[in-house]
Structure formats: structure tokens, C-alpha cells
Amino acid sequence: xxxxxxxxxxxxxxxxxxxxxxxxxxxxxxxxxxxxxxxxxxxxxxxxxxxxxxxxxxxxxxxxxxxxxxxxxxxxxxxxxxxxxxxxxxxxxxxxxxxxxxxxxxxxxxxxxxxxxxxxxxxxxxxxxxxxxxxxxxxxxxxxxxxxxxxxxxxxxxxxxxxxxxxxxxxxxxxx
Numbered sequence: 001x002x003x004x005x006x007x008x009x010x011x012x013x014x015x016x017x018x019x020x021x022x023x024x025x026x027x028x029x030x031x032x033x034x035x036x037x038x039x040x041x042x043x044x045x046x047x048x049x050x051x052x053x054x055x056x057x058x059x060x061x062x063x064x065x066x067x068x069x070x071x072x073x074x075x076x077x078x079x080x081x082x083x084x085x086x087x088x089x090x091x092x093x094x095x096x097x098x099x100x101x102x103x104x105x106x107x108x109x110x111x112x113x114x115x116x117x118x119x120x121x122x123x124x125x126x127x128x129x130x131x132x133x134x135x136x137x138x139x140x141x142x143x144x145x146x147x148x149x150x151x152x153x154x155x156x157x158x159x160x161x162x163x164x165x166x167x168x169x170x171x172x173x174x175x176x
Contacts, residue, residue: 034078040170045085045107048072049168052087063128065092072170081174089166093128094119094135094158099176102157104149109167113149114138114158134158143167 040048048070055068066089073083094114104113117138122131135156141149143159151157153176161167 034076036073038073040072045168045170048085049087049108052085052168053166056087056089063093064130066090066166067092069171075173075175080176081172084171084173085168086171087166087168088159089161090163091132091160092158093131094133094156096156097153099153101153101174101176102149102151103172103174104143104147104151104159105170105172106143106145106147106149107168107170108145109161110145110165111143111159111161111167113141113143113151114160115141115149115151115155117156119156143169 052068052070056066061067067086068088069084069086071082072085073081075082088111096119114135115138117135119133120136122133135158138156138158143149159167159169
């Protein structure tokens with residue numbers, strides 16, 4: 001009964017109608033706005049993947065691992081994110097970022113994400129090439145087309161595939 005009396009009082013004083021009439025977007029600036037609306041469709045991702053697979057066939061890769069990328073939306077001073085398209089297969093080294101959060105959107109293939117834990121089997125002072133560190137104590141997540149993975153800054157992470165398999169994903173890098 002008290003609940004009904006309270007609701008009646010709120011409506012009679014106009015609190016409920018006033019709150020619902022407010023526009024939560026009122027006051028959001030719309031200018032200046034950079035002209036960088038981008039739409040990548042399935043055909044665009046197919047072209048990206050073909051280019052990246054070619055890079056790996058031609059000996060591309062990072063630190064001697066089968067990893068290739070392109071900057072689909074390069075970093076810019078006016079925004080706190082960028083977008084890369086990544087294609088990788090088999091082993092790639094674990095990584096960690098001080099101020100960058102990663103959002104993976106898998107567009108093709110399968111793999112395993114290892115998140116957290118501690119990097120082991122890495123010798124500081126030696127070149128990255130030829131080293132094969134791993135993550136001890138990491139959680140593992142299977143990845144497949146359509147999956148999204150969010151990895152916060154300051155967390156070790158690694159994406160690997162089974163021998164002969166590959167994975168392609170859009171990587172949205174968000175900077176603190």
C-alpha cells in the first residue's frame with residue numbers, strides 16, 4: 001500500500017514524467033568530427049586475409065614467428081584506438097602491454113587464446129627470434145569465427161593455432 005502511495009506522489013509532482021522526458025544525448029558535441037567512417041565487409045576481410053597469407057608465404061612474420069598484420073585504421077592523435085587485421089598460424093610469442101587493451105574479433109579460422117599467467121622460458125638480453133617462451137598458469141579459451149575476446153592492459157596473452165591451421169582476426173587496440 002505504501003508503494004502505491006509513493007508512486008502516486010511521484011507522478012503528481014511530475015518527477016516520473018520529467019525524468020523520462022530528458023534526452024541523455026543532449027549536449028553531446030557533434031563537431032568537429034573527423035571524417036573516418038569505415039565499413040569493412042566480408043569481401044574486404046577476404047582481401048586482407050589474402051594479402052596477409054601472401055606476406056607469410058613471402059617470409060613475413062614477427063620475431064621469426066608466422067604472424068602478419070596490416071593497419072586497417074592506423075593510430076591517430078584524435079582517437080584512443082586503432083584497428084589491425086592479424087593473420088597468424090601455429091606458435092607466436094606471448095605479449096603484454098602497459099597501456100593498451102586488446103579486443104579480438106575472429107573473422108576466420110580457429111585457435112586458442114592463453115590469457116594471464118606468467119611468461120617462462122624467456123631469456124632477457126637475447127634476441128626475440130628463436131626464443132619460444134610460454135605462459136604458465138594462463139587460462140585457455142578456444143577461438144573460432146565470430147568470437148570476441150577482451151584482454152585488459154597489463155595481462156600476458158598469446159594466440160596460437162594447431163600445426164597447419166591459421167586464424168585471422170580484427171584487433172581493436174584501445175589505449176588508456
